[in-house]
Amino acid sequence: MASIINQIAFTVCRLLHDSPPDRAAILDIKNGEPRDVVTELDGSIHEAVGSLASELIPGAIFLSEEQENQTLSLLSDRPVVVLDPIDGSQNLSLGLPFSSCLIAIIERGEVTSSAVVSADASRLMLYDRGWLWSNFDRVEVDGAKPTYLAYGPLSNEAERSALRCAWETCDSLSSGVYRWGSAAAGLQALVNGQLQSFVGIRLRVWDFLAFLPFLNHEGVSVALSIDRDRGSIIACRDAAELGAHLDALAAVGERLTRLEPGASLSEVL
Amino acid sequence: MAHALIVGAGAIGRGYLPWELSSFALTFLDSSDRLVSSLGAGGYSSFMAKSDGLEALVVDRAVFTADVSDLDLGGFDVAFVCVGPRNLSRLSPALGRLTCPVFSLENDSATVDELKRILGKEDIYFGVPDVITSSTASPDSLIRDPNALHTEQGVLYLEDGPAVSPSLKAALPNVHWCDKARMVREWDAKLFIHNTPHCIAAFFGHLHGCTYVHEALAIESVEMCLDGVIDEVLQTLKITTVHDHSFLEWYAAKELSRFRNTLLYDPVSRVAREPLRKMAPDGRLLGILRMALGAGIWPESLAAGFVAGLQYSAPHDQDARIMSCVEHSGVEAFLRFVLKVDPRSVEGQLIARAYASRRAPHG
Numbered sequence: 001m002a003s004i005i006n007q008i009a010f011t012v013c014r015l016l017h018d019s020p021p022d023r024a025a026i027l028d029i030k031n032g033e034p035r036d037v038v039t040e041l042d043g044s045i046h047e048a049v050g051s052l053a054s055e056l057i058p059g060a061i062f063l064s065e066e067q068e069n070q071t072l073s074l075l076s077d078r079p080v081v082v083l084d085p086i087d088g089s090q091n092l093s094l095g096l097p098f099s100s101c102l103i104a105i106i107e108r109g110e111v112t113s114s115a116v117v118s119a120d121a122s123r124l125m126l127y128d129r130g131w132l133w134s135n136f137d138r139v140e141v142d143g144a145k146p147t148y149l150a151y152g153p154l155s156n157e158a159e160r161s162a163l164r165c166a167w168e169t170c171d172s173l174s175s176g177v178y179r180w181g182s183a184a185a186g187l188q189a190l191v192n193g194q195l196q197s198f199v200g201i202r203l204r205v206w207d208f209l210a211f212l213p214f215l216n217h218e219g220v221s222v223a224l225s226i227d228r229d230r231g232s233i234i235a236c237r238d239a240a241e242l243g244a245h246l247d248a249l250a251a252v253g254e255r256l257t258r259l260e261p262g263a264s265l266s267e268v269l
Numbered sequence: 270m271a272h273a274l275i276v277g278a279g280a281i282g283r284g285y286l287p288w289e290l291s292s293f294a295l296t297f298l299d300s301s302d303r304l305v306s307s308l309g310a311g312g313y314s315s316f317m318a319k320s321d322g323l324e325a326l327v328v329d330r331a332v333f334t335a336d337v338s339d340l341d342l343g344g345f346d347v348a349f350v351c352v353g354p355r356n357l358s359r360l361s362p363a364l365g366r367l368t369c370p371v372f373s374l375e376n377d378s379a380t381v382d383e384l385k386r387i388l389g390k391e392d393i394y395f396g397v398p399d400v401i402t403s404s405t406a407s408p409d410s411l412i413r414d415p416n417a418l419h420t421e422q423g424v425l426y427l428e429d430g431p432a433v434s435p436s437l438k439a440a441l442p443n444v445h446w447c448d449k450a451r452m453v454r455e456w457d458a459k460l461f462i463h464n465t466p467h468c469i470a471a472f473f474g475h476l477h478g479c480t481y482v483h484e485a486l487a488i489e490s491v492e493m494c495l496d497g498v499i500d501e502v503l504q505t506l507k508i509t510t511v512h513d514h515s516f517l518e519w520y521a522a523k524e525l526s527r528f529r530n531t532l533l534y535d536p537v538s539r540v541a542r543e544p545l546r547k548m549a550p551d552g553r554l555l556g557i558l559r560m561a562l563g564a565g566i567w568p569e570s571l572a573a574g575f576v577a578g579l580q581y582s583a584p585h586d587q588d589a590r591i592m593s594c595v596e597h598s599g600v601e602a603f604l605r606f607v608l609k610v611d612p613r614s615v616e617g618q619l620i621a622r623a624y625a626s627r628r629a630p631h632g
Contacts, residue, residue, distance in 0.1 A: 010598035013597075122605050
């Protein structure tokens with residue numbers, strides 16, 4: 001009998017594989033924000049995962065990017081299934097690479113299982129209570145590497161200031177700032193060894209929660225701040241780099257908390 | 270007396286190698302404290318299946334340890350590594366201080382380079398134990414000795430290298446010492462002519478509820494498929510390699526009789542284990558299937574065997590968590606995401622069609 005996360009992840013694999021190209025067409029643009037597109041595939045994955053979650057984890061809270069009017073409760077006593085049906089929907093709609101489905105199951109503030117399913121690269125990453133599996137080999141490259149910088153819609157000057165600060169710090173500490181239209185793609189490349197760090201300012205929590213166990217397994221140093229459905233994350237292979245980012249952001253009023261391996265999300269919420 | 274270190278006290282390590290190392294003092298290094306403790310309490314027996322029955326070898330003077338620091342790494346004349354390819358990364362780098370040549374018996378010549386990297390040692394060579402050794406024994410043998418193993422009478426091929434001394438060769442009179450080219454030939458033959466049908470026999474055995482591989486060979490449909498597999502492999506190797514055809518045919522002719530040996534008690538679970546490793550791109554299943562297609566051979570039996578492998582998800586197998594997901598993803602998505610096979614490719618379509626037309630085994 002396949003585990004719950006595996007059943008969900010492999011169902012998503014089937015949906016991604018069986019999807020004809022027209023399912024990547026844009027159905028909606030949320031909140032008038034051009035970067036927040038919704039495709040038919042987003043909807044299909046949302047429905048399928050929601051249905052599986054309610055069947056396999058009775059009583060679980062389902063938190064999906066495609067769900068309206070939801071109340072965030074990552075620290076609930078009930079399991080929380082967090083879903084981004086397609087991170088990188090705009091890429092998908094444009095026929096560009098870098099789009100992934102992200103699933104995380106949170107129990108009492110801990111990501112106990114998660115999955116990353118990448119449509120374009122056919123990458124699959126699975127984590128379930130200490131068991132970890134992926135279908136790609138880590139890249140071993142020495143020396144400075146790029147940093148991925150991601151950011152969500154910014155609503156005030158403080159957030160924009162944090163982004164400017166993050167950009168300058170990334171540029172000075174790495175071999176370059178990369179952006180591919182998908183935070184998940186950047187985090188996969190960090191886990192894979194192709195990037196040295198990832199900085200995300202004001203992302204949606206479903207963009208990165210699924211990656212926490214993989215980052216922990218890789219020994220990547222992580223700092224987070226989460227406020228309802230949005231959060232910032234810095235993940236660096238070098239703890240000193242993380243420290244530099246934290247100091248730079250703190251100087252502009254943006255504070256993140258280091259997440260120790262095995263720590264609960266309650267420490268950053 | 271010469272000293273041999275055997276790393277890995279499993280089937281090959283304790284079931285077969287002591288027969289080849291009869292003139293050596295033996296030391297076993299294994300990561301299982303439980304096994305080491307049990308073996309150290311009084312030794313064990315290995316039973317070799319011969320034409321007139323079982324011959325016993327009692328190994329009661331060996332040293333068993335789970336701790337590499339117990340070893341005098343400069344005191345061995347030869348070392349063998351047989352821990353399973355996936356366990357190599359867990360070997361202690363301290364083994365790099367061995368001053369003797371080391372032979373990898375891991376069924377994959379790439380493990381030689383991996384061991385050189387892990388141990389930081391250059392005098393590491395390849396070996397092919399051409400033998401079927403069970404990880405267990407008959408019920409009668411196990412009553413007398415819970416650590417007993419059964420093995421057939423095999424042949425050990427070892428790569429001849431600069432660090433292999435004449436005295437070592439003299440101490441191993443039954444070993445076939447080969448240059449690298451011949452090693453490749455022996456390994457090709459073993460991997461595809463032996464290991465390919467062997468694991469397919471086990472996959473079908475699992476589908477039919479068999480405990481031992483020889484039980485699967487008693488099922489007519491399984492035997493027919495295996496005949497087809499061996500034929501497809503043989504024809505492929507004849508076309509795609511420069512190996513001597515009479516050698517290939519000689520090797521192929523004896524395979525099914527080896528699998529049928531009722532004295533081996535070779536578990537299906539051992540031979541079928543870790544199907545994902547067996548389905549690696551250049552491995553014993555996909556590798557030969559692709560070679561066959563490239564050679565103009567239509568690998569119908571190989572595809573059927575591959576599909577039997579896709580249905581192997583024994584609960585305690587290391588790959589069970591992934592193998593149990595084929596139905597959730599569908600075979601095409603599984604090929605794509607897990608096995609990195611393009612479902613639109615010729616081999617992908619062949620496997621998908623074979624999967625769609627698979628039938629449940631009858632009894």
